[in-house]
Amino acid sequence: MPTGKENAGLTLAQLAEIEELRAARHPTSRATVDALEALLHTPIPVLDHGFLRVVDYMGDDDAVVQAARVSYGRGTRRVSEDAGLIRYLMRHRHSTPFEMCEIKFHVKLPIFVARQWIRHRTANVNEYSARYSILDREFYIPAPEHLAAQSQANRQGRGALLEGAEAEEVLRVLREDATRNYDHYARMLNEDEQGAPVDPARAGLARELARMNLTLNTYTQWYWKTDLHNLMHFLSLRADAHAQYEIRAYAEAMVTCLDAWVPLTAAAFRDYRLGAFTFSGPMLTALRRMLAGEQVTQKGSGLSRREWEEMMTVLERPL
C-alpha cells in the first residue's frame, strides 16, 4: 500500500487522472522533447508531503537558437553550431531568446516556502484559495537531518544540526501546534464534505477568516508558469547553496526538469550561472597582480575582509 511519500499526498483518483493524461498521445506539429514528455504530469516528491510536476511546456533548445538567429540574422552564421550559440547567449546575458520557451508546473508546497517563491514576480500563478476552499490537513515537519541551529557565521541560514532532547522537543512542538491549529480551524469552519454544518447549533466561521489560525508550514498548492530565462534566474538564486533548504529542494527538482527539457541550455546554465563567479573591478586588479607573481594580502588588495574571503574561497587559495 502506498505511503504519503510514495504518492506525494495525491489521492488514488488524482493518480488515475495523471495516468490517463500520461497515456494520451496527441499528434502535434509543435516542437516536442521526448525526455521531458517522459516526465510530463508525474509528480516528483519534494519534502514530506509536497511535489512538483511539469504540466505543460513550449519550445526547446532549437526555439532559443531560432529566436537568436532572427535577432542576429546573417551574423549568427559565424557561430556555426547551436551549442556554441547558446553558450554565447548565456555568457553575454542575451536573455530574450531564452524567453521564447515556457514551462508550467503544478506544485504542492508549505506556505512559508510559497511566501519566498512568490517574490519572483515575472511568472504566472494560480494558487489554491483558502478564501474559497478548505485547505488539506497536511503540514511540513522537517526530517531530523534538516533540523539545524541558527548559523553563528552569518545572520541568515543554518548552523550545526540540532540533536537529542532539543530536536525531539522541536519536532513534537511543530507537530502538535500545527495539528491543534488545524483542528481548531476545522472546528471553527464547522463544515462537512458537502459544506453542511457538522454541528447544526453553530453557524461556522467564514473560510477567509478561519484560515488565519493555520500555521505557516501548512501545505498549499499552485500552478506556476514562467519562461526559460526567468526560470534560470529563479534557479540561480534558489538552487544555490545559500538558499533555504526547503525551497532548494523544489529548485533541485526543477533542475532535473531543465536537464530533460533543454539539455544544451542546461549545460550552459551550469557553466555560466551556477558554477560562475563575478569578480568586481577591485578584485580583478588584485587578481592581475597575483597572476603577475605578486604576493597580495587582503590589506594590500583594498578589498574588504568579506570580499577577500569570498574571492580566495572561490579561487581555492589560503585566506
Place this chain on the structure above:
Amino acid sequence: MPTGKENAGLTLAQLAEIEELRAARHPTSRATVDALEALLHTPIPVLDHGFLRVVDYMGDDDAVVQAARVSYGRGTRRVSEDAGLIRYLMRHRHSTPFEMCEIKFHVKLPIFVARQWIRHRTANVNEYSARYSILDREFYIPAPEHLAAQSQANRQGRGALLEGAEAEEVLRVLREDATRNYDHYARMLNEDEQGAPVDPARAGLARELARMNLTLNTYTQWYWKTDLHNLMHFLSLRADAHAQYEIRAYAEAMVTCLDAWVPLTAAAFRDYRLGAFTFSGPMLTALRRMLAGEQVTQKGSGLSRREWEEMMTVLERPL
C-alpha cells in the same frame, strides 16, 4: 498613556523618528503636493495593530497631464483643461500617463493579508524577513463586528455576523493559538534581545525554520511602492465591496492618500472605476430593447441568471 491602537504598535523611539522626519523641510524644485505632505510619514492605524503610512511620492496631477501632452502633442490643445484631459485618459484606459507618478508606503499587516496583496506583481516590495530577524509578538484578532459566518449566497465572502458563545469561542481560540504558537516560536529560537541563548543548554532552532510555527494572523511589515496606474488597479479590486474586509481596510486608507495626492485623478477614478459597470454585448442589446420600451425578461434577454441579476442590480430595477 498611549494604547496600541493610538500609536499603531510603534515604539516611542519610532514615533520620535517619524516626528523628526515630518519636521524636516527641504527645498526642492520637484512637484510637491501640500495635502500629501501633511500626511507624509504619519501612520494611519488599520486593524488592531497595523498601519499604513506614505513614506515618499513622485509627481502629481500635473505630471499626468504633462505626460499626456507629450504623447498627444498638439492634439491635446483641444481638451482645454486638465480635469477634462484626466477624465478622458481614465475613460479610454490610456494608462501610461498615470504611470508617471509613484508612491511608496510602509505597511504593517497580517501575513494572510500580505499573501493576497503580493499577488499584484507590478509593484516593488521589501518585506521584513523572518529568515534574518525575529517577528514581533503581535497578531490580528478580528473585532467582534467583523466576525462573520461563511456566506451562503456565494462561495466566497462573509454572511451573517457570528454571535454569542460561538463568537466568544472563536475569539478565544484565535487568541490562544496565536499566542501559544508564538511562545513556542520564541522558545525554539532561544535568543534574547542580543541574540544570546536564553537557555545555554539549548542550541536554538534556526530562524528560517522556527517561523513555520507562526499563525497566518501574525503581523509582518513591508515597504510597498507602485505607480499611480497600478495603485488604482489595486484599489479597484481591493477597495471594492467584494474584497475581504481586512485588505479593504488598507485599501481605504490608501484611497484617503490618493485623494490628498492627486485630487483630479482620484475624482475620475471614482466615476470611471469604483462607481462604474461594464455592460457586455448581450447586456447592451437587452438594454437597448428596454430603453425602446420593450418588456425584457431574463429568459428573453439571453443572459444567464447571474448576469441578469448583476445587471438589474446595478440598474436598480426589479429582478
Place this chain on the structure above:
Amino acid sequence: MPTGKENAGLTLAQLAEIEELRAARHPTSRATVDALEALLHTPIPVLDHGFLRVVDYMGDDDAVVQAARVSYGRGTRRVSEDAGLIRYLMRHRHSTPFEMCEIKFHVKLPIFVARQWIRHRTANVNEYSARYSILDREFYIPAPEHLAAQSQANRQGRGALLEGAEAEEVLRVLREDATRNYDHYARMLNEDEQGAPVDPARAGLARELARMNLTLNTYTQWYWKTDLHNLMHFLSLRADAHAQYEIRAYAEAMVTCLDAWVPLTAAAFRDYRLGAFTFSGPMLTALRRMLAGEQVTQKGSGLSRREWEEMMTVLERPL
C-alpha cells in the same frame, strides 16, 4: 508563378521549410488543439508584404478552467460547466487563469507598426537586428482604399479617402522615397551577399549607422510571444475600430488564431471586451433615470458633451 502577395514575401526555401514543419507529427501528452494545429506555421498574409503565423502555443480552454479550479477549489463546482466558468472569469476580470496559456507568433511588419506594437510591454520579443544584419528591400505602400486624409472630427485617425491626383502623388512619393533611401542604404553598406565589398575602393558604412537612412515603412520581422490574458488586452486595443488600420490588420489575423485556439474564451472575449462598454457612475445615474421613464438631456445628465455622445451612440439613441 507566385506573387509577393501569395507567398507573403517568403522565399521558396522558406516555404519548403514551413511545409516540412507542418508535415511533422510528433506525439505529445500535452494539451493539443486540432483547429490551431491546422493553422500552425502557415503565414497569413497581412498588408502588401507582411504576414503573421503561429509558431507555437501552450494550453487551451481547459487549461484556463483547470487554473481557475485550483484557485477557487470546491467553490467552482457550482459553476457547472466550462463555458460558464470562462464567462464568469472574463466578466469579473479574473485574469490569472488566462495567463496559463501562451502563444508565439512570427510577424513581418512595417517599422512604424512595430513601434506601436512594442509599447505593449508584457510580451517577449526577438526582432531582426539591423545592427547585425541587412534588412530586405521591402516597404509598405498603402492600397489606394486605405489612403485617407486627416480626420477633422478628432485629432487622431483618418477621414475621407484621398483621391485623384493627390492620391497618385502620395503613392508615387512614398514609393520613390523608400526605394531611393534603400538604394542609398545598400550603396553606403557596400556589401554583397557574402559580405564582401561591392566597390573595393570604399570601406562601407557600419550597418548600425547605415540603417538610419531607411524609412519607417521598411519591413522588419520578429518573434512575439505573449500569454492569453495579455493577448486579449492587446486585441481589445488593436482590433478596435479606433486603432490605426495597419496594426488592426495584424490584430484581425490574430483574432482568427484566437478563435481556432480557444473557442470558449474567444466567444467570451467578444461579448465582454470587444462588444462591451463601461458606464461611469454619472452615466449609470443618467441611465437609471432614463429607464425610469424620465426625459434626460445632456445638460441635465451632468455629463460632458463628449461623454453624452459616447453613451447615446452605444445605446443607439438620438443625440
Place this chain on the structure above:
Amino acid sequence: MPTGKENAGLTLAQLAEIEELRAARHPTSRATVDALEALLHTPIPVLDHGFLRVVDYMGDDDAVVQAARVSYGRGTRRVSEDAGLIRYLMRHRHSTPFEMCEIKFHVKLPIFVARQWIRHRTANVNEYSARYSILDREFYIPAPEHLAAQSQANRQGRGALLEGAEAEEVLRVLREDATRNYDHYARMLNEDEQGAPVDPARAGLARELARMNLTLNTYTQWYWKTDLHNLMHFLSLRADAHAQYEIRAYAEAMVTCLDAWVPLTAAAFRDYRLGAFTFSGPMLTALRRMLAGEQVTQKGSGLSRREWEEMMTVLERPL
C-alpha cells in the same frame, strides 16, 4: 545668439519654462538630494540635436539602506555602515532595495536609438505621438569622428573611421535623404501651424500615414521613468563599450545623473557592474591552475578560443 547645440533644440519659450521650474523651491519632508536638484530640469545636450534631462526623482542612497534594513532587520546591524551595506547588496544581486528609488527623464533622441532603448521593458514611457502630432524637422547626422566602417572583427559594431570622399558622400546622402523625406512628409500633410491646409486644393494625408515617409534618424522625444535597479541594468548594457555609440552617449549622460543622485550606489555600480567580469565554471578551473603556477594554454583549458580570448584580455595576459 544660441545655436542648436547650445540649447539642445529647445525654443526660447521652453528654455524660459525650464528656468521657471528650476527657480521654484517648494518645501518638502521627502528625501532630497542637493547635487541632483542642481541638475534638475536642465537639458544635457546629447548628439547633434538631442538632450536628456532629469524631470523628477524619488529616494536616495538612504532609501536603499532603509529598505534593506526592513528586509534584513536586526541582521543588518552587523554591516555597520551604509556604504558597506550598499556594496553588499550590489555584490550579491539583492536587487529589491534599489527598486525603492525612481527617476524620470525627458529625452530627445533619434528614432533608431528609441527602437533599441524601448526593448528595456521595465520602465514607463510616454512618447511624442506622430499619429496625433507633427514631428519636428530635425535629424541626427553623425559627426565625422563617429562615421565608421563595419567592423571586420565581429559582426556587430564599428571598425575603422570612414574618411575622405566616402565620408563626404555618406554625410551628404544622409542629410539629403532625411531632408527630402521630411519635406515630402510636410507636403503630404499639407497643414500649416494652425492645422489649416497650406494648399486648399489638397485634402492632406492623415498624420498616421504620412509619418511612414520619415527616416529613422528623425528625432522623437519621450518621458522615460524607471527605478534605480532597472536604470543600472540599462546602464550596464548601454554604457558598455559594446553598445552602439549613439545610445551610449545617452547612457553616459545618465551616469552623470546617477553620480549626483546616489553617490554610494553609483560607486558600487562601477566596481561590481561596469568594471566587473564573470568567470564561468571552466574559466575558474583554468584560473585556479594558473594561480597554482601551471602553464595553461587555450587548448589545455577546454575553453573555446573566443572565451579564452575574453578571459585573457580581462586578465591582461598575453593570448
